[in-house]
Amino acid sequence: MSDTTSATRPSRRAATLAGVAAIGLWGSLALLSTSVSRLPPLQVLASTFAIAALLGLARVARRGGGALRALRQPPSGWLLGVGGLFGYHALYFYALSAAPPVQVSLIAYLWPLLIVLFSAALPGGRLRRRHVAGALLGLAGVWTVLAAAGDVGVRAAHAPGYLAALGCALVWSTYSVVQRRFADVPADAVTGSCAATAALGLAGHLALEPTVVPSAGEALGLLALGLGPAGAAFFAWDHATKHGDLPQLGVLSYGAPVLSTLLLCVAGRAEASPRLLAACALVAAGGLVATARVARVGPGTQNNTCIDN
Template identity: 80%
Template sequence: MSEDTTLGAAVTEAAPSATSGAASVPRPSRRAATLAGVAAIGLWGSLALLSTSVRGLPPLQVLSSTFAVAALLGAARLARRGRGGLGALRQPLGSWILSVGGLFGYHALYFYALSAAPPVQVSVISYLWPLLIVLLSAVLPGGHLRRKHVAGALLGLAGVWMLVADGGAVRLSATHAPGYLAALGCALVWSTYSVLQRRFAEVPADAIAGPCAATAVLGLAGHLAFERTVVPTAGQALGLLALGLGPVGVAFFAWDHAMKHGDVLQLGVLSYGAPILSTLLLCVAGQAEASFQLLAACTLVTAGGLVSAVRARS
């Protein structure tokens, strides 16, 4: 794998050559890939704040527009390679199905869940995906699920639960069962997509440009079929651009690279930091108020990350 397949300035390290005198083959650094995943989580933390700038626009229109920006970003990255750039899109059919299914499937289910159930319950259920990543990572080649990772993930889940519930009980109603199932589908789709990316480690991260374009087309089809187009204002257009470049653009490229080459278990636990960071940014922007629940949630998520990172004694 060439250095062009890494994200930005991701560090590569030389793999031992099979025979003496043979040229060494660079491979992505596990630490750099994990840091790319942390960067993705940080960018997802800005999703809620940036989303406030596109209020009033239909959700599928937002989905299509932001993924179109992400696809253009990917195309620009591929163009830097010259004529060989398009070769990154010629990948196994399984990789295409997994990526399009993960990107479009998650967002389609999430938007439906929000329309069929209260957002608090949707948030709690859909944010089971970090815990599922931790559990599913055990099936990866060489995967070893440890109690510290499960404990860390459960602490993170407790923190998110406390945050979205705002100190109250999260009550479920049979009336909203379809929405709950869709939210659970979100968690299953995203965790499965993330973990199975490891099977396509040879596919460069830049190849995600293709699935982003496909997701944009599917989102546009859904928008034209079920929504009325709203012409965005200048502020909304800037918001769409920011979303497409950040939480939808760079974040997905970074996450793809991280799931293929980074520490999946650690990233699963650290993913609970996204909703916490999201709320903190909303507080800084004056669109949410700091509370005891927020402090307690931050404490639990931080504790979960620390617990999962503790090295076992030899």
């Protein structure tokens, strides 16, 4: 192993762990969203991303950088950032209005599997059997969770919603993988994308929705969403997708819906069941398979030498 590889590996590991933190924060999204379910969706989108933009500006100011530093990225970076953040959420909200949430979630959560597949197209990328196997196990776990929530059959009347959900999967997986080509753009650039997403959400809200004044509890919910799953999570994910292990991140992302369901159970908003435990086991198995290294013993090879399969 070269010194260069040894030097870069901790950075890659730390970036992957940042992605795990983002996935953990996204696991709280459903529970936190229940506290603002009375508010119009685009109003929630505009509010939470405005808070995320302020969080980003605070990060820049804390390190002594100017506010314009967050806007310094090429036009293609702007297109990717705003298209990824706003495009995913706009499609997701539309899908929920046009099709049952169980089917929408099932289709939208194809994005971790697509990340695993698309990452092989990157320079130096390689699709390994363990990544595909882990992603399929994770997908089976998500299917198990969502199937427990109700009928997962499809109906022609809901086709627009299904297509929008598929668009969600394609947009987010593409955003996550193409981020690698913008590895030199600092995470502060997410601030500008969040601000633009908030502005687009506000325009859509004013054009399409009535404004609802949030209660004190709802205001706290918006703040928690903006600081967590709709804020810090995107900064962490930006760093992870640019510098971490994309196939592993794709597989580990299946933990978000399972964690989400577990938190809802702990909060008394969902019921624990053997099916949920089976889903957790499948997702955990997928993560272990995807991150495992196979030990091969042969002439001139020590027993403790591990290489990727």
